[in-house]
Every structure is written in structure tokens, then in C-alpha cells.
Amino acid sequence: MATSRAWTFSHRGSPTDVLSLTSSHPIPTFPPSLNPSEQQEWILIKVSFAALNPGAIFQMALIPTFLRNKTCIPEMDLSGTVHDVWHPHATIESNTTSTRFRKGDKIIAMIPASHALPTGSGALTEYVALPARFAVHKPPQASFADAAGCLLTGMTAHQQVVEAGLRPGHRVLVNAASGGIGTMAVQMARHAVGPEGFVVGICSARNVQLVESLGADVAIDYTQHTNNKNNSLPAHLAQTFHTNPFDAIIDTLGHQSLYANSPAYLAPSGTYSSVGIKPPDFSIPAFLRAVWQMKLNEWWPVSRWLGGVGRLWRGVSMMEPTLEHRERIAEMLRHGQIRVVRDSVWRFEDVKEAYAKLGGLHARGKILVRVDETVGDDEC
Ligand SMILES: NC(=O)c1ccc[n+]([C@@H]2O[C@H](COP(=O)([O-])OP(=O)(O)OC[C@H]3O[C@@H](n4cnc5c(N)ncnc54)[C@H](OP(=O)(O)O)[C@@H]3O)[C@@H](O)[C@H]2O)c1
Structure with missing residues (x-):
């Protein structure tokens, strides 16, 4: 079984106390284990950057274990490239059906709580498999770092x-x-x-x-x-x-x-x-x-x-945003109507320090984590 690095937590508490970095997290494979019969496209993403949100601290500190997967990966915002595509009616290699994404596409995604809690999926991992409707194409003008922080x-x-x-x-x-x-x-x-x-x-x-x-x-x-x-x-x-x-x-x-x-x-x-x-x-x-x-x-x-x-x-509640909501923000970024302000960029190994900064409630724009330096073409 192929494995990769991921930050995970099983118990309730502060990020410093409950997070641990593992290098033996299984890389997801297709067909997806969650309702493979669902008529929808899935993508396997090689993550470039993840963005931190105060909501993840709430998830770690407050959500009882019976309301979520036993082991969870935190965070919902990420950028990366499409490593694999799966569709119930398609053999992607033979292009028998049209999918929204192709291998190698540059994307941004936001994982809603309704998916993250039961599956334990999150952004602070090298590989994540998601329903394709959670992702949109990354505007070419935006860096992987900035794009991770916008959705x-x-x-x-x-x-x-x-x-x-x-x-x-x-x-x-x-x-x-x-x-x-x-x-x-x-x-x-x-x-x-x-x-x-x-x-x-x-x-x-x-x-x-x-x-x-x-x-x-x-x-x-x-x-x-x-x-x-x-x-x-x-x-x-x-x-x-x-x-x-x-x-x-x-x-x-x-x-x-x-x-x-x-x-x-x-x-x-x-x-x-x-x-x-x-x-x-x-x-x-x-x-x-x-x-x-x-x-x-x-x-x-x-x-x-x-x-x-x-x-x-x-x-307002961002529990279940739609694909259209995601597309709208990507469009704004594409047209320069919004820009992402970077508070700081952290190494994957330093996620606990990044959370300590976020928990202080004085972030200036987005706190970003470089998950994998080999993914994407960002300068930092
Ligand atoms: N309803 C939803 O669906 C939803 C979705 C996402 C997030 N949220 C919640 O929204 C909140 C903000 O999220 P965020 O990502 O923007 O947080 P953030 O990036 O951590 O920003 C916190 C900001 O608060 C400012 N601040 C701290 N104390 C202040 C005060 N007394 N008066 C005015 N400003 C103050 C800080 O500015 P200074 O450094 O200048 O003090 C900092 O820029 C969080 O509680 C999060 O959980 C809700």
C-alpha cells in the first residue's frame, strides 16, 4: 500500500496537543470507498498548499468524536494538481466520457464540513481524494499559495x-x-x-x-x-x-x-x-x-x-457551499477583483507553530502551509 505524509488527530484538544505528523497515511485509491455508486466524478489531488482557518481549531477542540470520523486530517482549503480522475461511467484513459478535470490540471478546492467530518478528509496531507464538485480550476494568474487561501x-x-x-x-x-x-x-x-x-x-x-x-x-x-x-x-x-x-x-x-x-x-x-x-x-x-x-x-x-x-x-454559514460559489471566487481572483493577503507561509513540518499563530486571532490575511514543494511552480 502506497503511503504519504499527513497531519492527523483522533482526540479532542488544541492543535499543539492533538495533532501528529504521520508518514504512513494510505494514499487514497479509486473507486472511492465512500458511496462509489454515486454518479459523480472524483479526483485524487496532489496537494501543493493548504490554508489554515480558525474553524479547524474549533473542529479539533470541540467536535465530539461520535460526530466525526475516528481519525481526521484538519483543514478545508487547498491548492494542487490532479493526480488521478475517476468517474463511474468512464474509463478515463480511453476518454469515453467527458470529465471536468484531466490529470495534471491545476486546481483549488474547499472541503465542506459535511464531507470532512464523516470521512476524516482534510487539506493537511500530500494526497486527498475528493468529489470533483469541491474543486475548480486554479486561475493561471494566481500562485498556488495565494489560490489555496481564497475559497x-x-x-x-x-x-x-x-x-x-x-x-x-x-x-x-x-x-x-x-x-x-x-x-x-x-x-x-x-x-x-x-x-x-x-x-x-x-x-x-x-x-x-x-x-x-x-x-x-x-x-x-x-x-x-x-x-x-x-x-x-x-x-x-x-x-x-x-x-x-x-x-x-x-x-x-x-x-x-x-x-x-x-x-x-x-x-x-x-x-x-x-x-x-x-x-x-x-x-x-x-x-x-x-x-x-x-x-x-x-x-x-x-x-x-x-x-x-x-x-x-x-x-452566514459556509457549511455547504456549491460549485457555483467556488467558481465565483475563482473568477474574482482571475479578474483581479480580489487578491489574497499572505500573513505567512509555513513548512509542512511546522504546522503546530502555524496554528499557534492562527489561534492568537491576529492573522493578517492568510496563514499558508507549503505541503509539498514538488507540486506547483511557486517561488516560495
Ligand atoms: N460563518 C461561517 O461560515 C464562517 C466561515 C469561516 C470563518 N468563520 C469565523 O470567522 C471568524 C474570522 O475568521 P478569519 O479566518 O477571518 O480569522 P483570522 O484570519 O484569524 O482574522 C482574525 C482578525 O481579527 C482581528 N481582530 C482580533 N481582535 C479584534 C478586535 N477586538 N476588533 C477587531 N478586529 C480584531 C485581527 O486583526 P488585528 O491583528 O489587527 O487585531 C485579525 O486580522 C472566525 O471566528 C471563524 O471561525 C465563520
Whole structure:
């Protein structure tokens, strides 16, 4: 049996505690062991780069073992080349049916939780077999490294822009504008509101220049504000924008206080579009409280007479994105409408250190891992 290297985990805990690097992970073979009768194309990918996402830390720390495969490989975003193609009705060698992919194609893929949890499949491995609908062709202009970092963040940011109902001329506030999703959201928001619109980003001082270079008219340094009622960030936003409020707020981190105070700086018809609610840590009680708050925001009446916040809250979910969602982001990358900001690129052996950086919640764009230096033609 041919084997390859992969990062795996079986127990629940932090990446440092539960991840281990194995060189004896079996290279998947076709036909796929999962429902081979399914009428769909599969590809075996030789992975070039993987991108890290906070969601993988949640997966390792929180998901009980009975809800997932016993042993899992983390991460959902990757780039690479097609090593093999399989289709139930095709002998690929004889080209009897047309498949979306051919051996050697350069691709990017995003593995949804609905596939990753039951199969244990993930991006931090040298070879992964996936239904072809999870992958799209890599735009030739984009490097393998950048392309690996665009799908989950790009699709989430795009969904937020759609939920926010942005139109040309709108005024929009983007929270956590320097993170993986935030850097995408600023670029997409700028595109949606046009030059006549107004984009404000919230980030720390070291990222102000970056956020403005991505299309924000102004970036606000949140570290200048404290929990003190008069000097808080919501108090500053209320003071600065109450006479000319935002048409939408895109929160790429999920700060409840920003939502709870939003009537002071978000127009009555405006939407607060959020990735969820940020739990204070990666523990189960904190996570359950965050989910409860999210459901309250979603289901409780908006009306202040009924105890609501007074502004519409919409949460986005990237549990089951479609092929069209993936194609849209690849197109944006192809046309230069978005670019991927690289926080850092890590060696495959240094994945635990890369997760320590991600877990600090101060990534500047994407944290990337070079899985296999022989795949792709990137310079780094
Ligand atoms: N709903 C969904 O489907 C979905 C999908 C993907 C991700 N998510 C969630 O979305 C969140 C963000 O993901 P991501 O990949 O963008 O994370 P990320 O790349 O780690 O970005 C985190 C960003 O947050 C900023 N930040 C930290 N503290 C802040 C504060 N107090 N105020 C404003 N900004 C602050 C940091 O900027 P500074 O360094 O400047 O502080 C950093 O740029 C995660 O919780 C993730 O789990 C949800």
C-alpha cells in the first residue's frame, strides 16, 4: 500500500496537543470507498498548499468524536494538481466520457464540513481524494499559495456582502478588516459600493495601511478604545457616524457589543451581517453560549418594543457551499477583483507553530502551509 505524509488527530484538544505528523497515511485509491455508486466524478489531488482557518481549531477542540470520523486530517482549503480522475461511467484513459478535470490540471478546492467530518478528509496531507464538485480550476494568474487561501474566506465574505444588500453609493463598516475574511470583505465591499460609496474598516494600528490599500476610505484602530463606556469602540462609532449612519455592517469576527449598540450608527433599514458570534475561548461552554446568542439574534423580534436590538442581524454559514460559489471566487481572483493577503507561509513540518499563530486571532490575511514543494511552480 502506497503511503504519504499527513497531519492527523483522533482526540479532542488544541492543535499543539492533538495533532501528529504521520508518514504512513494510505494514499487514497479509486473507486472511492465512500458511496462509489454515486454518479459523480472524483479526483485524487496532489496537494501543493493548504490554508489554515480558525474553524479547524474549533473542529479539533470541540467536535465530539461520535460526530466525526475516528481519525481526521484538519483543514478545508487547498491548492494542487490532479493526480488521478475517476468517474463511474468512464474509463478515463480511453476518454469515453467527458470529465471536468484531466490529470495534471491545476486546481483549488474547499472541503465542506459535511464531507470532512464523516470521512476524516482534510487539506493537511500530500494526497486527498475528493468529489470533483469541491474543486475548480486554479486561475493561471494566481500562485498556488495565494489560490489555496481564497475559497473559504472569499465565499464567506461574498455571502456577507450579499446578505448586507450592498449597492453603489452605500456606506459600509467592516469589522476585523485585516483577517482572512476581512481582507476579502473590504475588497468586495469596495467593488459593490463603487467609488461613490464609503467603506470603513476596523483593525489594529499596524494594519491600517493594509486595510486602506484594499479599498477602505478610512480604517479605525480598535486598540485606541477600551471597555470604558465613554471610550469604547461603539461609543466612538456613535459619536462619529450617528448623523450619517452606515447602510450595512459586515462583521467578520462576530462582536455582540458592536451589534447591540448598532442603532447608534447603522441606519434603521440597514443589515448587520455577521460570521457568527465570537466565543471568548475555544471551550465547549463558551461555544454553546455563542450559538445561543446567535440564535437569539436571529430569532428574537428586531423591534425594540419587544426587547430586540432594533436592527436586522443575519448570520452566514459556509457549511455547504456549491460549485457555483467556488467558481465565483475563482473568477474574482482571475479578474483581479480580489487578491489574497499572505500573513505567512509555513513548512509542512511546522504546522503546530502555524496554528499557534492562527489561534492568537491576529492573522493578517492568510496563514499558508507549503505541503509539498514538488507540486506547483511557486517561488516560495
Ligand atoms: N460563518 C461561517 O461560515 C464562517 C466561515 C469561516 C470563518 N468563520 C469565523 O470567522 C471568524 C474570522 O475568521 P478569519 O479566518 O477571518 O480569522 P483570522 O484570519 O484569524 O482574522 C482574525 C482578525 O481579527 C482581528 N481582530 C482580533 N481582535 C479584534 C478586535 N477586538 N476588533 C477587531 N478586529 C480584531 C485581527 O486583526 P488585528 O491583528 O489587527 O487585531 C485579525 O486580522 C472566525 O471566528 C471563524 O471561525 C465563520
